[in-house]
Amino acid sequence: MSLSSRAIPVQGPIRVLVIQLARLGDTLQSLMALRAAKQLYPELEIHFVARERFASAARRVPWIKSVVTLPTDVMLGPVLTGDKTQAQALGDVARWLAPLCQQPWDFVINWSYSEASSYLTGLLPARVKLGYSRRRDRSFSSTDGWSNYIQAIVQGNHWQNIHLTDILTTQILTALQIHVGEPANEGNSPVTSKSFFSLELGERDECIPGDGSRKWVGIQLGAAREDKTWPVESWVRFATRVLTRNTDYNVVLLGGKDDLPRARQFLQEISHQDVEVDSKRIVSLVGETDFDLWASVVSRCQWLASGDTAAIHLASVLGTRVLNISVGPVRWTETGPYGNGHYVVAAKNPCPACEKPTAGAAHACHEAVTAEAAYAAWSYAIGEWTHRRQFPLSEHFDHLELAEHAAKVKILRSRIRNTSEGGGVAYEPLLQHPFEYSDWSGMAMGHIARAWYCGWVPPIGQELSRSMITPQLIKQLRDLEESSLVLSKVCEEARKTAATLNLKSGALRSDKIMRLRDRDELRDLGKKLIELDTLMERVGKTQLPLRAFSQMSKVLMHNLRGDRLSELGRESADSYKQLGEGVAILREWIGFTLDLARPKAIKTGASAPLQLL
Amino acid sequence: MATDSTKLQGEIIEDPGNQEMDVEALLAGFLRALIEEQQKGNA
Numbered sequence: 001m002s003l004s005s006r007a008i009p010v011q012g013p014i015r016v017l018v019i020q021l022a023r024l025g026d027t028l029q030s031l032m033a034l035r036a037a038k039q040l041y042p043e044l045e046i047h048f049v050a051r052e053r054f055a056s057a058a059r060r061v062p063w064i065k066s067v068v069t070l071p072t073d074v075m076l077g078p079v080l081t082g083d084k085t086q087a088q089a090l091g092d093v094a095r096w097l098a099p100l101c102q103q104p105w106d107f108v109i110n111w112s113y114s115e116a117s118s119y120l121t122g123l124l125p126a127r128v129k130l131g132y133s134r135r136r137d138r139s140f141s142s143t144d145g146w147s148n149y150i151q152a153i154v155q156g157n158h159w160q161n162i163h164l165t166d167i168l169t170t171q172i173l174t175a176l177q178i179h180v181g182e183p184a185n186e187g188n189s190p191v192t193s194k195s196f197f198s199l200e201l202g203e204r205d206e207c208i209p210g211d212g213s214r215k216w217v218g219i220q221l222g223a224a225r226e227d228k229t230w231p232v233e234s235w236v237r238f239a240t241r242v243l244t245r246n247t248d249y250n251v252v253l254l255g256g257k258d259d260l261p262r263a264r265q266f267l268q269e270i271s272h273q274d275v276e277v278d279s280k281r282i283v284s285l286v287g288e289t290d291f292d293l294w295a296s297v298v299s300r301c302q303w304l305a306s307g308d309t310a311a312i313h314l315a316s317v318l319g320t321r322v323l324n325i326s327v328g329p330v331r332w333t334e335t336g337p338y339g340n341g342h343y344v345v346a347a348k349n350p351c352p353a354c355e356k357p358t359a360g361a362a363h364a365c366h367e368a369v370t371a372e373a374a375y376a377a378w379s380y381a382i383g384e385w386t387h388r389r390q391f392p393l394s395e396h397f398d399h400l401e402l403a404e405h406a407a408k409v410k411i412l413r414s415r416i417r418n419t420s421e422g423g424g425v426a427y428e429p430l431l432q433h434p435f436e437y438s439d440w441s442g443m444a445m446g447h448i449a450r451a452w453y454c455g456w457v458p459p460i461g462q463e464l465s466r467s468m469i470t471p472q473l474i475k476q477l478r479d480l481e482e483s484s485l486v487l488s489k490v491c492e493e494a495r496k497t498a499a500t501l502n503l504k505s506g507a508l509r510s511d512k513i514m515r516l517r518d519r520d521e522l523r524d525l526g527k528k529l530i531e532l533d534t535l536m537e538r539v540g541k542t543q544l545p546l547r548a549f550s551q552m553s554k555v556l557m558h559n560l561r562g563d564r565l566s567e568l569g570r571e572s573a574d575s576y577k578q579l580g581e582g583v584a585i586l587r588e589w590i591g592f593t594l595d596l597a598r599p600k601a602i603k604t605g606a607s608a609p610l611q612l613l
Numbered sequence: 614m615a616t617d618s619t620k621l622q623g624e625i626i627e628d629p630g631n632q633e634m635d636v637e638a639l640l641a642g643f644l645r646a647l648i649e650e651q652q653k654g655n656a
Contacts, residue, residue: 116646
């Protein structure tokens, strides 16, 4: 990678302001990425902007210099009730912002990825900005490659398999390397830790009764949305199995005040099961925990079982193993538990209600992910030290006489890849399940992103095996192969056209005054580019994985930086080159996969006939 | 494929203390967008 000239002076602390106006889960993922950066660059002085409601986690991180809270309720309340107009409220916003503008920052990093935060980033003085921002003309700007990827691919809901924590970590470390230089430290320490937060508990430290030899499974009962909330009946059945078959484990219920009805239902229903319901084995802290107590409890649990909530990120940060009951419209490859040894239990088949939300529609994923399947996954996981995964999870289901519950789920185990494999978290399937087109596309897109933005990639198809490839996937890839060839040619033609635009406009003295013939030539080139963009979009509509490229094209073109026509031509040519290289990688993946699926002849003995696999 | 660092360096501002931005318009945009988020229940 070539280094541009450094924008940041090397002496003194490097002042970084991180904007995270999304929810607590996003804050926790951001903190993991920042921890990695701080380990490598101890001279970072990190300040954090968060909404008041979600600021507690950042406040408890000892290496965060300051936390600035956005008082959303106070600032917006009067406007929403009509007591103030927006114009009248501007003064409040300006007064809140003023201290952040007193001295330019070295870095402002906007990890909120929202429209509102883009304005805030635009306002703040900084030498380097990452994430969403605003230009001088107030138009939206996505300032760096990874932000383009998040805008086009992640927020565009295209299949991809890079975890958000990995994206944020790579983004900040790369920017630091470019602007500050190589890190002083090796940085091999894990970013997760039981002591990640400096908690203030006082007498509440003994909230989980029992001596130190008893183990705890935390159950986060609710989720922010109904469709991501596992039914209470399922939690009851799961907990019943945990408690009756594992006498050394206890259960602690967690949740906010909104989850109190669920907690009451849980305790009532479990009292009808054959389980001792006393304060020693089931404890409910629902509605009783602030952040400090919640984090303390989660850190002391051996396991945290939860749907798609901030709790899985809290547990990840604290190094507590997670059983993620992934129901609802969730992309766990992007937002699943982060680290080694976490388990994800999700429905095997796509859920129609998740794919096309309809009010009141029942979610097939809630039924598919049964308490029995969750228990089988968890009980297999807790025995890992003994069996070392020498026998497959499917056998464990058989042993428990729960084989029919394995049929509708996929169960995956998280693993941090080592550097030679590309790093980042991967989720390895522990049960045979059909390898979907979406899974394949996600792998290929993740590979393309690493090629675009990391400069190094592992071998094509490293995580593919022959057994994963189904006849349906082969047919889909053959169709994709044809369309991808068309797209490849479109990208190349667009690159050449943009390069010609760059050459011709570069030869002119002025963008505004030119001969008619030159103007007509440039206009024709521009029209051709528009036609090629339209063709790119049309090809994308025929094949979902290709839609990602037309989306990326729009984002790249929107974020061209040049002022002059020749600069815009050059940047456009670079953008089409990037897209073309991505399509080429996709075609390599297609070729590799089809080749892997091809029947291969083997000899079974000297005189035996050839057999086809 | 070698990665071009200009893609990854973010936006570099030569004179951060003098960004020449329409501060009032950006503040208004920030407030308006926050209100829209609140009304959609995103906050």
